[in-house]
Structure formats: structure tokens, C-alpha cells
Amino acid sequence: MKSDKITTTTIKQKKVDGKPITMLTAYDYPMAKIVDESGIDMILVGDSLGNVVLGYESTIPVTMEDMIHHTKAVCRGVSRAMVVADMPFLSCHISKEEAVRNAGRLLQEAGAQAVKLEGGREVAKAVRKIVQAGIPVMGHLGLTPQSIHQLGGFKVQGKDERVAKKLIDDAKALEEAGVFSITLELVPTPLAKLITESSSVPIIGIGAGPYCDGQVLVLHDILGLYPRFTPKFVKQYANLHDQMAMALTKYKEEVEARTFPDEEHCFGMSEEVLEKLY
Numbered sequence: 001m002k003s004d005k006i007t008t009t010t011i012k013q014k015k016v017d018g019k020p021i022t023m024l025t026a027y028d029y030p031m032a033k034i035v036d037e038s039g040i041d042m043i044l045v046g047d048s049l050g051n052v053v054l055g056y057e058s059t060i061p062v063t064m065e066d067m068i069h070h071t072k073a074v075c076r077g078v079s080r081a082m083v084v085a086d087m088p089f090l091s092c093h094i095s096k097e098e099a100v101r102n103a104g105r106l107l108q109e110a111g112a113q114a115v116k117l118e119g120g121r122e123v124a125k126a127v128r129k130i131v132q133a134g135i136p137v138m139g140h141l142g143l144t145p146q147s148i149h150q151l152g153g154f155k156v157q158g159k160d161e162r163v164a165k166k167l168i169d170d171a172k173a174l175e176e177a178g179v180f181s182i183t184l185e186l187v188p189t190p191l192a193k194l195i196t197e198s199s200s201v202p203i204i205g206i207g208a209g210p211y212c213d214g215q216v217l218v219l220h221d222i223l224g225l226y227p228r229f230t231p232k233f234v235k236q237y238a239n240l241h242d243q244m245a246m247a248l249t250k251y252k253e254e255v256e257a258r259t260f261p262d263e264e265h266c267f268g269m270s271e272e273v274l275e276k277l278y
């Protein structure tokens with residue numbers, strides 16, 4: 001392992017030192033390479049893959065095979081960042097044994113350094129088993145997109161006392177089960193602050209305000225590559241969709257006007273050889 005490679009130890013130490021942790025998603029080789037070269041701490045091969053790359057309406061159709069395929073591509077592009085792969089829908093709920101096997105595949109076959117899975121106390125036993133197998137686990141609480149039908153849509157979680165108390169309890173249960181970190185999605189800022197302050201593991205927020213130990217966003221959202229839907233918590237740092245659309249229109253126009261390919265992009269041959277061909 002390279003000496004500057006980010007590990008769970010680096011991530012946990014950043015919380016102790018009060019240094020913000022950075023995480024972004026990536027789903028393929030070229031994007032993962034850019035994210036890694038930008039110095040981001042962790043790359044999440046999120047099952048948001050289903051929405052932003054595969055064109056599904058939700059993350060539910062994403063399979064283990066999809067996750068392995070994309071995690072392999074990401075790992076080929078990464079040398080420094082820690083790669084965390086999402087456990088897709090139902091991959092850790094059937095049995096603890098199946099959860100360990102699926103988590104193991106994401107490390108052994110795909111090359112990830114850790115897995116992320118959604119849920120609180122109800123998945124704590126599976127988390128413990130996976131951790132006991134030597135696999136680092138990141139939890140995911142708050143808005144858990146795999147339970148979207150149960151949650152009744154993309155709504156802020158924990159605004160009322162019952163759900164807020166459940167989130168605090170879930171964070172404790174995950175911590176006791178051995179997670180190295182927890183993603184906290186779409187939670188009011190004061191609740192996220194409370195959970196962050198009372199947790200010994202780093203809390204990585206998404207739509208959870210500025211007091212978390214780190215932040216994660218979906219790459220396609222911040223680059224403006226997924227115009228179908230942009231949540232309120234996303235800051236768009238570029239508009240690659242429009243730039244790409246402009247580039248493609250220009251290409252089409254130049255081909256139709258026969259101005260591409262021009263001399264610079266063509267190959268010549270000797271007159272002598274050419275004469276023999278006629």
C-alpha cells in the first residue's frame with residue numbers, strides 16, 4: 001500500500017484533529033482518476049449509480065453485479081483516495097451470512113477498501129458480522145434512498161422528536177456495531193450537529209449542514225451532469241451538461257459543413273504509392 005493512501009485510520013484521525021473530511025461519488029475510471037487527483041479523501045461508488053449513470057428512477061434496481069463492475073473501474077483509476085462501495089438493495093438484509101459474502105465480494109473482487117450500507121439498529125447485527133470479517137463498514141442514516149417507498153419520498157428526516165430520537169439511537173447502535181464512519185443524509189442542521197458531537201466516529205453529511213465531520217455529494221450533481229433533478233443541498237460547481245451539449249452541437253455542425261476533419265486531423269501517404277492504387 002502507498003504511504004499516502006487514505007485509510008480508515010486517516011479518516012478517524014481527521015475527526016480527532018477537527019479536520020474536515022471530503023468525499024465524492026464516482027462510478028467509472030476517468031471520473032475516479034480526476035476525483036483522486038483532486039485530493040478528495042474518499043470516493044464513494046454510490047448506488048446513486050442507478051440514477052445518474054444507469055438512468056433508473058431510484059437506486060432499487062441496482063444489483064451486486066452492477067456495483068462490482070463499476071467499483072472495479074473506479075479502483076483502476078484511484079491511487080490515493082479510499083474507495084467505499086455501496087451495498088445495493090437487499091444485499092445485506094436476507095441474512096448475516098449473505099451480508100458478509102456480498103461485502104466481501106466488494107473488497108475481494110472489486111477492490112474497494114470499505115462498504116457502505118443503509119439502516120440503523122435493524123442492520124447492526126449484520127454490520128457487526130461484516131466488521132468481524134475484517135471489512136470496514138460505513139453506516140448510512142437519515143434519508144436512506146433504498147427505503148424511499150417506506151419513507152414516502154425525499155423528505156428531511158428527524159424534524160419530529162420520535163424520528164430524531166430514533167436517528168440518535170441508530171447512530172449509537174451503528175457505532176457499537178463497529179462502523180468506522182456514518183453518512184447522514186437530509187437531516188436538520190441542529191440534529192446533525194448533535195449526532196456529530198455525540199459520536200466517536202466521523203459523521204459525513206449530505207444535506208445535513210456544516211457541523212458534520214465531513215461532506216459528501218454526488219459527482220454528477222456538483223458538475224451539472226444530471227439536469228433531471230438537483231436537490232436543494234447541492235451546490236453546482238460547474239455546468240458540464242451545457243458545455244458538453246455545446247461541444248456536440250459544434251461537432252455535428254462541422255461534420256455537416258465538411259469543415260471536420262480538417263488537415264490537422266488527417267493522415268497523408270506518398271504520391272508514389274497512391275499512383276499505383278489508381
Ligand code: KIV
Pocket residue numbers: 025044045046047048049086140183185206216217218
Ligand atoms: O449512493 C450514493 O451516492 C450515496 C450518497 C448520496 C451518500 O449514498
